[in-house]
Structure formats: C-alpha cells, structure tokens
Amino acid sequence: MTAFGTGLPLRGGFGDGVSWFSVRDFEYLDWRVDELFLQPGEVVAVMGESGSGKSLFLRAISDLIVSSGLVEFEGVSRESMRATEWRRKVGYLPAEILWWEESVADHFLGIPDEDTLARLKLKPDVLEWETSRLSMGERQRLGLLRLLDRGPSVLLLDEPTSNLDEVAASRMEGVILDYAKRAQAGVVWVTHSKEQAERVASRRFEMADKKLKGLANV
Amino acid sequence: MSSIELSFWDIGLGALMMALLAGLLASYRLGVSKTLLIASARLVLQLWIIGKVLGFLFEEGHEWYIPIMALVMLLVGGREIMARQKRRLKGWYSWGLGMATLCVCSFAVALFGLLVVVRPEPWYVPQYSIPLLGMIMSNTMSAVSLAMDRLSSALYENRAVIEQRLALGESGSDAIRGYARDCVRTGIMPVVNSMATAGLVSLPGMMTGQILAGEDPERAVMYQIMIWFLIAGGTGFGIVLSLKLMSRRLFDERMRLRLDRLG
Numbered sequence: 162m163t164a165f166g167t168g169l170p171l172r173g174g175f176g177d178g179v180s181w182f183s184v185r186d187f188e189y190l191d192w193r194v195d196e197l198f199l200q201p202g203e204v205v206a207v208m209g210e211s212g213s214g215k216s217l218f219l220r221a222i223s224d225l226i227v228s229s230g231l232v233e234f235e236g237v238s239r240e241s242m243r244a245t246e247w248r249r250k251v252g253y254l255p256a257e258i259l260w261w262e263e264s265v266a267d268h269f270l271g272i273p274d275e276d277t278l279a280r281l282k283l284k285p286d287v288l289e290w291e292t293s294r295l296s297m298g299e300r301q302r303l304g305l306l307r308l309l310d311r312g313p314s315v316l317l318l319d320e321p322t323s324n325l326d327e328v329a330a331s332r333m334e335g336v337i338l339d340y341a342k343r344a345q346a347g348v349v350w351v352t353h354s355k356e357q358a359e360r361v362a363s364r365r366f367e368m369a370d371k372k373l374k375g376l377a378n379v
Numbered sequence: 380m381s382s383i384e385l386s387f388w389d390i391g392l393g394a395l396m397m398a399l400l401a402g403l404l405a406s407y408r409l410g411v412s413k414t415l416l417i418a419s420a421r422l423v424l425q426l427w428i429i430g431k432v433l434g435f436l437f438e439e440g441h442e443w444y445i446p447i448m449a450l451v452m453l454l455v456g457g458r459e460i461m462a463r464q465k466r467r468l469k470g471w472y473s474w475g476l477g478m479a480t481l482c483v484c485s486f487a488v489a490l491f492g493l494l495v496v497v498r499p500e501p502w503y504v505p506q507y508s509i510p511l512l513g514m515i516m517s518n519t520m521s522a523v524s525l526a527m528d529r530l531s532s533a534l535y536e537n538r539a540v541i542e543q544r545l546a547l548g549e550s551g552s553d554a555i556r557g558y559a560r561d562c563v564r565t566g567i568m569p570v571v572n573s574m575a576t577a578g579l580v581s582l583p584g585m586m587t588g589q590i591l592a593g594e595d596p597e598r599a600v601m602y603q604i605m606i607w608f609l610i611a612g613g614t615g616f617g618i619v620l621s622l623k624l625m626s627r628r629l630f631d632e633r634m635r636l637r638l639d640r641l642g
Contacts, residue, residue, distance in 0.1 A: 248548045307547070
C-alpha cells in the first residue's frame with residue numbers, strides 16, 4: 162500500500178511530517194500494533210474474527226484499559242492530556258450500548274437534530290422515552306447519536322451496525338460518513354463484514370495473531 | 380445504690396438459653412448452631428478478658444496504657460472491616476483503608492466528645508475514654524464495612540455502564556456518583572433508624588446499663604443522647620471518607636476503572 166495507490170498519504174499531511182492521529186508501537190495485554198495512522202475525515206476498517214482483540218484495541222486506544230506506546234492527536238500525546246479530555250476527543254462506541262438514566266434525553270448534553278433522527282428512522286419524541294423500552298436496534302442507533310452529541314474528532318466504532326438490518330445499516334453508514342466528512346473526523350471502524358469494510362473505508366486492516374495487518378485494496 | 384451482682388451460676392443459667400437455641404437450630408439442620416456456640420464462647424472469653432484489662436487499667440491508671448488499648452482496638456476494627464467484605468482491595472489496602480478511616484473519624488469524634496462535650500478530669504481518664512471510643516468505633520466499623528462492601532459490589536456489577544460513561548468523557552467520580560450516594564444512604568440508615576425509634580421500641584444499651592447500675596434515668600438519658608450524636612457523626616464521616624478513599628483506589632491516574640485491584 163503506497164501513497165500513490167490510494168491517493169491518500171499514509172503519513173504526514175498534518176504539519177511537518179506529523180500525523181493528525183497516530184498509534185505507534187502500541188501494546189495492550191498480549192497484543193502489539195506497530196502503527197495506525199489517520200487523516201482528518203478518513204475512515205479505516207479493522208476486521209478479524211471474534212475474539213481477535215478488535216474491541217480491546219479500541220478500548221486500549223481510548224485509554225479504558227492499560228496500554229503502552231505512542232498515541233497522538235494533532236501532535237499531542239495522549240498522556241499529556243487529561244483522560245476525560247482525551248476520551249471526549251477520541252470517542253469510543255461500544256458494540257452493546259448501555260443506558261443508566263431513566264430517559265434517553267438524560268444521556269445527551271445537547272439535542273440531536275430532527276433530520277438525523279428521521280434519517281435513522283427514530284421517532285421525534287424518542288428522547289422522552291424511557292430507556293428500558295428501547296429495542297436493540299434503537300439502542301445502537303441512539304448510542305451513535307449519544308457519542309456524536311459529544312462532538313468527537315476521532316470515532317472508534319465497534320461494529321456499529323451489528324444489530325441493524327441491511328436497510329437500517331446503510332442509513333447508519335450514511336450518518337457516520339456524513340459526520341466524518343462534515344466534522345473532518347477520522348474513523349476506526351471495526352466490522353465483521355467485508356462488504357461494509359469495502360464500502361466505507363479507504364484502507365482496511367485485519368486483526369490476527371494479536372497483530373494488526375494491512376490488507377491490500379480491491 | 381449498686382446493681383445486683385451476678386455469679387457464675389447466674390451466667391450459666393443464661394447460657395442455658397443458648398444451649399436450647401443451638402439444640403433447636405441443630406434439629407432444623409440449619410448448620411448455624413456450631414457458629415452460635417462458637418460466638419457465645421467468644422463473647423464469654425473476650426468480655427472476660429476485657430473485664431480484666433479494664434479493671435487493670437482503672438486500678439493502675441498508667442496513662443500510656445490508654446493509647447496502647449486504642450491501638451489494639453484500631454487494629455482489630457480495621458481487620459474486621461476487611462473481613463466483612465466480599466470483594467476487598469488487594470494487598471494492605473483493605474486493612475489500611477479501614478484503619479485509616481477509623482483512625483481519622485472515630486478518634487476525632489471521640490476526642491471531640493472528651494475534650495469539648497464531657498470534659499472529664501483529666502480528659503483521657505480511661506473510665507470515659509475507652510468506652511466512648513469503643514462505642515463510636517464499633518458503630519463506625521459496621522457502617523463503614525457495609526458501605527464499602529456495597530460500593531465494591533455496585534462497581535463490579537455495573538462495570539460495563541461505568542466504562543461507557545468514562546468513554547463519553549465523564550470523570551470517575553461522575554460515573555460512580557449514583558452508586559456512592561446509595562452506599563452512603565445504606566451505611567447511615569441503621570443509625571438513623573435506631574435514633575428515630577430510640578426509647579419507643581428499644582432502650583439503648585448504654586443507658587440501660589447506667590440505669591441498672593443505679594444511675595438516675597434522666598442523667599443516663601442525657602449521656603445516651605450525647606453518645607448517639609457522636610456515633611452518628613463518626614459513622615457518617617467515616618462512610619464518606621472510606622468511600623472517597625476506596626473510589627480513589629479503584630480508578631487510576633488515567634481515570635480507568637481498575638477492578639483488578641479488588642481481590
């Protein structure tokens with residue numbers, strides 16, 4: 162994979178040879194990831210069998226589990242930021258979204274706009290609902306909105322469409338890609354679907370044997 | 380006026396009650412009769428020893444026996460807090476944390492009681508200081524161990540929710556505030572309840588003791604009220620402090636939930 166092949170530089174592009182978002186010599190538990198770079202607005206996919214450590218990778222980047230290595234955003238290392246600030250910039254979306262307050266709205270800082278709600282086929286009054294009555298699919302769609310509500314610059318998405326049918330999944334993809342474009346946010350998208358990876362990502366990786374490997378473009 | 384002296388035979392008659400109860404429980408195969416008998420034996424032994432110790436303390440009156448006594452109470456109290464928890468902090472933290480809480484809260488409250496409220500002459504006279512410290516410490520100990528046990532269980536059961544809240548950029552204390560509040564409530568409720576029903580349903584132990592010993596009931600009541608305020612103070616401050624220390628230990632410098640620090 163070269164810079165010529167994709168039309169996108171693999172590194173550089175932010176300042177003087179510094180990556181906008183980078184993960185280097187990264188280790189968590191038994192895993193080791195040599196490098197992963199992102200440019201503003203770029204989407205990369207991470208595939209791999211279940212249990213291969215994809216979710217752990219995302220949790221390690223967002224600093225929810227102990228990891229070592231160099232993780233930088235806009236040239237500033239993760240460790241020189243407060244953890245809360247880091248996680249607001251680098252937002253992690255778990256595969257199974259949990260709710261703790263009584264109503265949906267209590268989990269939001271702002272109010273998601275009606276167009277986005279409509280695009281995801283959510284009722285306009287969904288924010289007033291009790292969280293206990295949400296279906297799995299609704300939980301997942303609202304979970305994404307809950308994350309976007311914090312305005313993260315990097316999205317770490319763990320199978321964001323796993324509970325959705327094909328139509329709903331493609332709407333969800335649209336919302337994510339639009340956000341990435343509009344906010345110039347980078348996205349690390351974990352998926353088990355090869356088709357989805359090819360649709361949404363400019364580069365694809367595979368987590369196998371506790372390592373992250375780049376996959377050739379199709 | 381003095382109370383009627385009880386002989387060993389009188390105690391033996393009282394112990395008959397335990398033997399009957401143990402027999403009844405054994406017939407139901409509940410498996411608690413052995414525990415009951417052991418607890419009874421411990422009660423007899425421990426109180427017999429403490430009777431001797433206090434007698435010695437009051438007679439000899441060496442003032443540096445008092446801090447030694449207080450230290451022993453502190454060590455045992457801290458160990459008891461640790462022993463009553465299902466998921467305790469690894470290493471010395473569990474014992475140390477309980478002891479630190481007892482040390483700060485019980486000692487401070489007992490000192491306040493002695494120096495400011497009761498003012499015996501001298502202030503550390505063991506007839507006042509040891510029972511006062513004992514009552515405050517035992518209540519604080521129960522409440523603190525209950526609250527800490529609840530907090531570690533709550534964080535363990537809700538670890539996935541807490542992680543998702545952290546992932547959205549919340550601080551550890553924001554993410555666990557709801558659970559910590561519940562724990563404070565749970566810990567302090569027994570004291571609040573017994574204060575609310577004091578005199579109506581039960582006559583508090585210390586007051587009963589003083590009345591049996593021939594003290595004027597109204598004076599005994601005054602003492603009991605004061606003691607209860609001190610107990611409630613020690614308990615409440617102890618719970619808050621122990622939960623603060625514990626939640627600080629369960630998050631690391633990068634605001635990660637570290638349940639691996641629980642055994």
